[in-house]
Amino acid sequence: MNPPALQATDLPEGARSGGAARAGQDILRPGVDPQLTSALLARINASVSRPHCIMEVCGTHTMAIGQFALRSLLDPRLRLISGPGCPVCVTDQADLDRALQLARQPEVLLATYGDMVRVPGSGGTTLEKERAAGAHVTVIYSPLDAVDLAAAHPTLEVVFLAVGFETTAPATALALDRAKERRIRNFSLISLHKLTVPAVKALLREETTVEGFLCPGHVSTVIGRAAWDFLARDFHRPAVVAGFELIDILPALQQLVAMLEQGEARVVNAYTRAVREEGNPRAQQAVAEHFEPVPAVWRGLGWIPDSGLGLRAEWKDFDAGYRFPGAAGQEPPDGGLGQGQVVSLGGAGGRCRCGDILRGKATPLDCSLFGTYCTPQDPAGPCMVSSEGACAAYYRYERHRLPGQAGGARKL
Amino acid sequence: MTREEEPRILLGHGDGGRLTHDLIRSVFLPHFDNPANPVLRPLPDAAVLAPPAGWRLAFTTDSFVVSPAFFPGGNIGTLAVTGTVNDLAVSGARPAYLSVAFILEEGYPLRQLEAVVESMALAARDAGVQIVTGDTKVVEHGAADGIYINTAGIGWVPEDLHWGLDAVRPGDVVLLSGSPGAHGMAVLLSRGDLGFQSPIRSDCASVFPLVQALQGVPGIRFMRDPTRGGVATVLNEVAQGSGLDVWVEEAALPEDPAVSAAARLLGVDPLYLACEGRVVAICAPDAAAAVLDAWRAVPGGLGRDAAAIGHVSASRRLPLGPRPEPAVYLRTALGGTRLLDVKSGGELPRIC
Ligand code: SF4
Numbered sequence: 001m002n003p004p005a006l007q008a009t010d011l012p013e014g015a016r017s018g019g020a021a022r023a024g025q026d027i028l029r030p031g032v033d034p035q036l037t038s039a040l041l042a043r044i045n046a047s048v049s050r051p052h053c054i055m056e057v058c059g060t061h062t063m064a065i066g067q068f069a070l071r072s073l074l075d076p077r078l079r080l081i082s083g084p085g086c087p088v089c090v091t092d093q094a095d096l097d098r099a100l101q102l103a104r105q106p107e108v109l110l111a112t113y114g115d116m117v118r119v120p121g122s123g124g125t126t127l128e129k130e131r132a133a134g135a136h137v138t139v140i141y142s143p144l145d146a147v148d149l150a151a152a153h154p155t156l157e158v159v160f161l162a163v164g165f166e167t168t169a170p171a172t173a174l175a176l177d178r179a180k181e182r183r184i185r186n187f188s189l190i191s192l193h194k195l196t197v198p199a200v201k202a203l204l205r206e207e208t209t210v211e212g213f214l215c216p217g218h219v220s221t222v223i224g225r226a227a228w229d230f231l232a233r234d235f236h237r238p239a240v241v242a243g244f245e246l247i248d249i250l251p252a253l254q255q256l257v258a259m260l261e262q263g264e265a266r267v268v269n270a271y272t273r274a275v276r277e278e279g280n281p282r283a284q285q286a287v288a289e290h291f292e293p294v295p296a297v298w299r300g301l302g303w304i305p306d307s308g309l310g311l312r313a314e315w316k317d318f319d320a321g322y323r324f325p326g327a328a329g330q331e332p333p334d335g336g337l338g339q340g341q342v343v344s345l346g347g348a349g350g351r352c353r354c355g356d357i358l359r360g361k362a363t364p365l366d367c368s369l370f371g372t373y374c375t376p377q378d379p380a381g382p383c384m385v386s387s388e389g390a391c392a393a394y395y396r397y398e399r400h401r402l403p404g405q406a407g408g409a410r411k412l
Numbered sequence: 413m414t415r416e417e418e419p420r421i422l423l424g425h426g427d428g429g430r431l432t433h434d435l436i437r438s439v440f441l442p443h444f445d446n447p448a449n450p451v452l453r454p455l456p457d458a459a460v461l462a463p464p465a466g467w468r469l470a471f472t473t474d475s476f477v478v479s480p481a482f483f484p485g486g487n488i489g490t491l492a493v494t495g496t497v498n499d500l501a502v503s504g505a506r507p508a509y510l511s512v513a514f515i516l517e518e519g520y521p522l523r524q525l526e527a528v529v530e531s532m533a534l535a536a537r538d539a540g541v542q543i544v545t546g547d548t549k550v551v552e553h554g555a556a557d558g559i560y561i562n563t564a565g566i567g568w569v570p571e572d573l574h575w576g577l578d579a580v581r582p583g584d585v586v587l588l589s590g591s592p593g594a595h596g597m598a599v600l601l602s603r604g605d606l607g608f609q610s611p612i613r614s615d616c617a618s619v620f621p622l623v624q625a626l627q628g629v630p631g632i633r634f635m636r637d638p639t640r641g642g643v644a645t646v647l648n649e650v651a652q653g654s655g656l657d658v659w660v661e662e663a664a665l666p667e668d669p670a671v672s673a674a675a676r677l678l679g680v681d682p683l684y685l686a687c688e689g690r691v692v693a694i695c696a697p698d699a700a701a702a703v704l705d706a707w708r709a710v711p712g713g714l715g716r717d718a719a720a721i722g723h724v725s726a727s728r729r730l731p732l733g734p735r736p737e738p739a740v741y742l743r744t745a746l747g748g749t750r751l752l753d754v755k756s757g758g759e760l761p762r763i764c
Pocket of ligand 1: 351352353354357364367368369370371374375379380381382383384385391
């Protein structure tokens, strides 16, 4: 008999689909009333009396802000900048190289999410190019697909390159359960799962101009509103947890601006239809049973303690780093963790400014490669590859805004 | 019938020998042969066709590899006929003849092939085209994904018709014949790996009635069916090809609520999803009302939701990139402005 396993339906929407879906959204959204949204917008702009810098932690918000053209509508003194919440963008080059090297082994079938296959490794190659050269690389939509692949290809070693934040980790945990139940032995993973809270803390320990935070709705469905309380308590920064529709983002911005204007710092839940105070305990438990916090290296941010999720010892049989010699993860440098120490820069001979962008120190329009030597067709850095990356969002929605005319999006 | 006994395609069905002939006689001819199609019956090596006097010939080809081959609202066969018919229609041609070439995987169930062929015959009848020549090849098990189809089509273009991007002028109006994205979404969801089901059906249909309805309407500049890459991609082709900017009004876009809801859930934009029964047209400003009236009156409701969705203007030219480029801009319902860019990369499943 199988032990009761975590069911897919216990997970938030985004977890089930491995991040392809935007989590927690209403399938049947009430029609957005343009009068209501214009009124909200007018109220936000009327309440701005001085410049404010707001970071949206998550790439899904970055995309939504571009898609709704919010920067063209908001008072230019409100600067919305992107944070470290794009899983592809923060993946370190050395971790990617490890995946590329594994993919080259003839007995390995490497499975991962769409955008990962296009990120250039340090040698300029990508998983997509390796696939064209004969490697087994498959794009999947859910970690369970990787388990199915392993069952369907018993002669291959299926390695799942698992990226994503708190939202996707429960789905990976579920896949591990399934693989164990089904006694699938040719399945393992490289866990590059990361945690958003330690990264935001690391940002705030550096000097930063970010005054307030728009916190990600889908991550918060798992970790809960209270997980962000440290922002107000320890750093005196206001924050609002928000969903991804216009009708979520505008009221959240309104509350955030109101707090900034008042000098108030609270952590408000503006996404109550999906986010609870304590989050989703089942999803948290599933993660805790399979993973443990480990130091992780973030592109642009460096090593951050307890910011990654490594497989627990009980699950080491499913750890590709354990099963394949040479595929083990990087060790943090001696002498402890250099907080904020940048270990590897973006590509393009270090001219890629993804690191600065992920820390809110620059916008894509500040990068000399943006739109000329770096485009989504031929990306030089990960922020341009991921569909949720800040550079991709700016390229896709806002490259008509000339540097210098870019209003709120201009340099710090 | 057990699974083992189910009749399947064998390698011999593609070798030109007895099995090939059996297939033609028992599957293809019964569906494709009809009294209005005198060319096919003798099964000549090449169909010999007589062009009507005073018309020019339009010729196009397309291959179809959609996965899954059966989806709500159609199958690969429907698509193979309407796809090529539509390419002819939006070029201003009256679709007349098709060739059909199958590439089948050894072991493909014969019953499924018959279902595909039957759908092709129905789609051809609806579109008023004849299938006049064909071919079948069979590849080893594992060398293809069930069934691929290539169709080529011939149509006749009136002597005096001159549509093209060079005719587009600043101030022209952009029209869309119906809500975008149903085909792409139906196929995406019928793959079943996205974890939810919906009633969305492909919009797969011949658009020739929409084109025909505009006969005699002056001021038509250009038409295209927004298949791969959707409406956004066609509009970017318009911008690139005409050297002009295109402005789209989000509030004016026709919308299918089921497609929009699913698209929001999946984080995709219906403007980038394929349509297989829609037309994007560009016309002179004073022709727009006549186009909309004509489309909305097309029997069967093909153009019921047609709308003017934007206009063409002189290009402000994007500042970045090796060359300044004309672009497509979207004015959001809230009055914001952003680019409506071509989609790059992205691992989209096979949708046509
Ligand atoms: S534009 Fe390209 S090179 Fe510049 S920061 Fe962004 S990803 Fe890096």
